[in-house]
Amino acid sequence: MARQIFQLRITLLDVSPAIWRRVAVPGGYTLDRLHRVIQYAMGWQDYHLHSFEIENAQFGIPDPEGELDLRDELDVRLDAVAGKDSRFSYVYDFGDWWDHEIAVEALYLAEPDERYPLCMEGERACPPEDVGGAHGYAEFLDALKDPGHPEHGAMLEWIGRHFDSEFFDPDRASVLLRRLV
Template sequence: MARMIFQLRVALDGVEPVVWRRVLVPGGFTLDRLHRVVQFAMGWRDRHLHVFDVDGVQYGVPDPDGLLEVRDELDVRLDAVAGKGVRLRYTYDFGDWWEHEISVEDVVPADPDTRYPMCIAGERACPPDDVGGPGGYREFLAAYGDPGHPDHAAMRAWLGREFDPAAFDPEPASTLLRRMT
């Protein structure tokens, strides 16, 4: 049987216009590896906890203290919990509470000449880590983009780099994804 590739659309909830990515991922990837795909493709820095929700079942990194009841994401393959048309939820950073909808758009045989995973499309820059969730991101954008805003200098200093909320190039994301295999 040919190796199957899942075409996924990852969309960030609560942000307008929508920040999204389209990635191609082997169905045999565990949810742990899918977590890393989402992190690299979106532009997150993997500094916080996360959880997947598939039909009401939560998967993530088991909590040794038992405070977070999740099944171990290392034990579950994408192709075991999803198929074409299925939607998964992925939450990153329980403080900022970034929710993502992951839609399985298609499942196709792998091209033997293509290296997976890869990011093939997307729009808009990912919000910075620790910006305060969707509401904090809206406030950040208002201050960052307006030199007359009272918090403009503070937001630029906090971020410490240039930021274009409309910018996204899938090639650097694909380069990072290729390095994870």
């Protein structure tokens, strides 16, 4: 029997211009696996906590101290909580509060010769971890672009590598996603 594939558009909110990815994932994936797909596709490093909000229910890693009321994401399959045209939220890093909208664009049967999950396309680089949320990211970009900016040198040193905010390679993201198979 052929697997059902969910085509998802993942959009990072509160950042302009938009940072987004289009991925294809099996509907049988648990939300835990979907979390890992989002991490690899977006470019996050999975350093922080996360949660999904679907139909007013919160899903994530259960909090042993009981401070967060999260249903266990390991127990929930994507195809059990979402369908065509569904939209739900994924938040990564409760400090920086990276809010993502996940939109189910299409459902289709898996292509026999295709490997899933797959990153089909997207735009722009993911913000660096711990940059300070959307506001901090905007300040980071301003400092990088202007050699005369008082924080230019500090930001170059902090990032420690070349950073091109416009660059995204969906093929590289797909290679990373193969680790989930």
